[in-house]
Amino acid sequence: MRSRPDLLALYGVAYVLFLYGPLLLIPIFSFNDSIYVAFPLNGFTVRWYEELFANRVMLRAAWNSLMLAAAVSVVSTAVGLLAARALTRYRVSGRSFLLGMISVPLVVPGIVFGIALLILFRRFLGVELSLYTVGAGHLLLCVPFATLTLLSRMESFDLSLEEASHNLGENAWHTFWRVTFPLARPGVLASLLLTFTVCFDEVVLAFFLSGTEQTLPIYIYSQLRFPQRLPSVLALGTCILAVSIALIALAEWLRRGGGRHAQDGGQNA
Amino acid sequence: MREAEEELPRIVGIARGRRGFLPSDNQAAYGLLFPALLVLFALMVVPLAALLALSFWRQEGFTLLREFSLDNYRFIFALSPEPRYLGAIPFPFENPIYLMLAVKSVLMSALATAAVVLLAYPMAYFLAFRTHQHKFIWLIVVTIPFWTSYLLRLYAWKIMLGGNGVVNASLMNLGVLTEPLGFLLYNPFAVVIVLAHSWAAFAILPIYVSLEKIDRSLLEAAANLGDGPWQRFRSITLPLSRPGIVAAVLLVFIPTVGDYFTPQVVGGTSGMMIGNIVQSLFTRTNNAPLGAAVSIVTMAIVTLVATGFVALAADRRKRPGGRDDAVAA
Numbered sequence: 280m281r282s283r284p285d286l287l288a289l290y291g292v293a294y295v296l297f298l299y300g301p302l303l304l305i306p307i308f309s310f311n312d313s314i315y316v317a318f319p320l321n322g323f324t325v326r327w328y329e330e331l332f333a334n335r336v337m338l339r340a341a342w343n344s345l346m347l348a349a350a351v352s353v354v355s356t357a358v359g360l361l362a363a364r365a366l367t368r369y370r371v372s373g374r375s376f377l378l379g380m381i382s383v384p385l386v387v388p389g390i391v392f393g394i395a396l397l398i399l400f401r402r403f404l405g406v407e408l409s410l411y412t413v414g415a416g417h418l419l420l421c422v423p424f425a426t427l428t429l430l431s432r433m434e435s436f437d438l439s440l441e442e443a444s445h446n447l448g449e450n451a452w453h454t455f456w457r458v459t460f461p462l463a464r465p466g467v468l469a470s471l472l473l474t475f476t477v478c479f480d481e482v483v484l485a486f487f488l489s490g491t492e493q494t495l496p497i498y499i500y501s502q503l504r505f506p507q508r509l510p511s512v513l514a515l516g517t518c519i520l521a522v523s524i525a526l527i528a529l530a531e532w533l534r535r536g537g538g539r540h541a542q543d544g545g546q547n548a
Numbered sequence: 549m550r551e552a553e554e555e556l557p558r559i560v561g562i563a564r565g566r567r568g569f570l571p572s573d574n575q576a577a578y579g580l581l582f583p584a585l586l587v588l589f590a591l592m593v594v595p596l597a598a599l600l601a602l603s604f605w606r607q608e609g610f611t612l613l614r615e616f617s618l619d620n621y622r623f624i625f626a627l628s629p630e631p632r633y634l635g636a637i638p639f640p641f642e643n644p645i646y647l648m649l650a651v652k653s654v655l656m657s658a659l660a661t662a663a664v665v666l667l668a669y670p671m672a673y674f675l676a677f678r679t680h681q682h683k684f685i686w687l688i689v690v691t692i693p694f695w696t697s698y699l700l701r702l703y704a705w706k707i708m709l710g711g712n713g714v715v716n717a718s719l720m721n722l723g724v725l726t727e728p729l730g731f732l733l734y735n736p737f738a739v740v741i742v743l744a745h746s747w748a749a750f751a752i753l754p755i756y757v758s759l760e761k762i763d764r765s766l767l768e769a770a771a772n773l774g775d776g777p778w779q780r781f782r783s784i785t786l787p788l789s790r791p792g793i794v795a796a797v798l799l800v801f802i803p804t805v806g807d808y809f810t811p812q813v814v815g816g817t818s819g820m821m822i823g824n825i826v827q828s829l830f831t832r833t834n835n836a837p838l839g840a841a842v843s844i845v846t847m848a849i850v851t852l853v854a855t856g857f858v859a860l861a862a863d864r865r866k867r868p869g870g871r872d873d874a875v876a877a
Contacts, residue, residue: 291674291686294667298693298748301704304714308707316707317717358583365580369573377581380588386799388806390823391843394830395595398602398840402612419591422584473695480697483808487830496699503813516700527695531688 305520309513316509327514337515340498344479347410347494351417352425352475358418359425359470360463366426367433381423389483392419397487408490416484421474428473428534432466465533472530476523495519603840612837620841646825650846653821654853656736657804660743664800665793667744668751672792673785675752676759687756694749702813705742709733709814734816742814743804750803751796758792759785794861798854805850806843822846 308316312324331337362381365371384392396416400406440462444454460467482496489497499515502508578585603620606613626642633639634648641647671690679686693701708714709732716728732738762785770780808823815821822842829839 287670287674287678290670291678294671294674294748295689297667297745298690301708301745302693302696302701304704304707305700317710317713358587361580361582362584365577368580369577371577371581372574381584383588384592386802388803388808388823390806390808390826391599391847392592392595394826394836394839394843395599396591397830398836399595399598402602402836403598415591418587422587426584476695480695480699482697482699486809496697499699499703500809512703516697516703520696520700523696524692527692528688531691535684535687 302520305513306517308510309517311510314507314510316513327510330511331514331518334511336493337495337498340493340495343410343492344495347414347417348475348479351414351421351478352471355418355421355425355474356429356467356470358422359427359429360467362422362426363429363433363466364459366430368438381426384419384423389420389481390487392416393484393487396484400488408488410489410492410494412488412490413485413494416488417478417481420481420484421477424477425470425474428470428530429463429466431534432469433463469530469534472526472533476526476530480519480523599840600844602837603844605837607835607837610834620838621845623838624841624845646822646842646845649820649822649825650842650849652736653805653823653846654849656739656819656821657743657801657807658853660740660747660804661797661801663740663744664747664751665755665796668748668796669755669789669793671748672752672755672759672789675756676762690752691749694746698746699809701746702742702809705738705745705814706733709738709741733814734819736815736819738814738816739811739819739821742810743807746810747800747804750799754795754799755789755792758789758795762788790861794858797857801857802850802854805846 307320309327310323310325311320312326313321366374366377371377393416396412396419397408400408400412400415406412441454441458444458445451449457480496481494482500485494485497486500493501495515499512502512604616604618606615606617606619623643624641624646627640628642628644629640631638631640632644632648634652637651639648639651675683675686675690706713710716713732715732716725719725720728766784766788767780770784775783805821806823807821808827811819811821811824812827815824826839826843826846829835829842833839
């Protein structure tokens with residue numbers, strides 16, 4: 280096993296380069312002083328960022344996305360918390376069926392739910408498309424993420440702590456707030472961060488379900504037709520990448536046990 | 549499918565140990581589950597039923613005829629004496645475009661899935677066996693790109709493969725090329741490469757989980773009995789990681805068939821997939837009922853292919869040496 284560890288390590292590094300290499304192009308070209316997004320590079324500039332923050336349409340779309348992601352992440356985390364609680368606290372009949380059902384939206388292509396929800400809203404309910412319809416689509420996607428993220432933290436609970444609190448005379452509500460919730464807090468935070476990012480970046484459902492108010496990814500997609508806007512889109516992309524990588528790294532850290540040797544810490548840490 | 553359902557929670561990090569369950573109390577449990585089930589019912593089951601219903605209606609001009617008919621399905625499957633060909637596959641249909649694109653999407657996804665899984669396996673192996681103190685960091689590093697904006701990753705690949713993109717510019721600087729290669733972007737292979745990049749995490753994590761679960765003493769025992777590294781890999785590691793491979797294949801294959809933005813941005817006309825035509829039926833072409841029928845047919849094909857794959861994989865497991873208990877674990 281030890282005879283040639285270098286080859287495999289080399290592959291690991293090369294693979295990470297393959298994963299991150301293309302993404303690195305976005306910040307590189309966002310500072311490039313040329314309207315053409317192509318090599319050779321032309322010198323450093325921040326004008327694309329200046330252009331970006333003067334762009335009212337973009338700011339409006341960014342505001343829409345922020346509000347939407349905030350609302351969807353809170354609602355889906357609340358729904359997921361209750362579901363994860365039910366699945367960890369009780370021996371539920373049909374547990375694996377429920378888990379399967381909850382996982383379905385993560386596997387089925389977004390376009391299927393995009394058109395299915397579009398049909399429901401437009402042809403059957405006669406609802407106008409708006410940020411609310413996008414939010415409904417994102418909720419469907421984020422509830423599974425929230426539930427599974429929270430499950431992964433809550434399955435490692437020591438239920439005897441709750442029992443102890445119960446035996447010591449605390450009622451269910453107090454037990455929840457003083458024992459369960461503090462234990463679940465890292466998971467809740469991880470779930471909020473993950474669902475926020477998923478909702479903020481989601482484009483397929485938003486494409487089918489958004490009305491006149493754009494979300495940020497829809498705005499970015501609409502700019503694809505104007506090559507001269509590409510550098511400023513890349514500046515926007517750099518900001519989004521920086522923020523989402525920070526949020527996700529934090530969420531992953533919290534979810535996997537925040538560095539301490541939790542649940543599967545023996546394997547992962 | 550069962551494996552996908554079993555693996556997915558694991559990918560998102562569920563510990564398997566279920567210790568300390570309190571007594572069953574279905575009423576309380578389902579009370580807590582109610583909001584989640586409501587979301588699934590109202591936003592998944594009902595819309596899918598609406599999709600199915602719409603596929604049995606008809607669109608004539610701008611009016612929607614709300615009465616049951618099989619016309620959309622007849623339109624898709626209407627036979628014609630003169631087949632059109634996709635490669636060597638004959639399509640003897642009056643309107644072959646839908647089935648051709650569906651089959652082409654399945655083939656492109658299968659290719660992308662094979663590429664993803666083959667590239668991911670050594671990485672998962674590396675994560676499971678060669679990272680020790682920094683395992684946690686490596687896992688986060690591998691997972692992060694999956695969470696970043698899908699659209700931005702597409703843009704990045706456009707820059708990478710474009711006429712004056714990174715690949716062309718570097719090759720020209722090195723003097724390998726005198727003119728940029730035009731064929732890097734806007735074709736099925738660009739789509740396959742980009743899909744392989746986008747879905748890496750979905751392949752790495754289930755394979756990693758199955759490798760991580762392998763009892764290391766088996767490998768030691770084999771080594772003590774004189775098996776070489778290659779023999780150990782073939783007789784222990786590979787068979788025991790099969791559940792992870794099966795899950796990875798399903799998790800990558802099923803969603804990529806319906807991908808729509810990747811072919812739209814990097815595929816060009818020749819890289820079109822079924823998602824593009826469904827999208828166009830719902831927007832420009834304005835024939836939503838036909839679009840609904842096309843998506844139902846595509847989902848049926850995907851389900852068929854996935855079930856066939858699982859059956860094949862299960863069949864192979866039954867041979868001596870295959871380990872069914874590894875799946876049940």
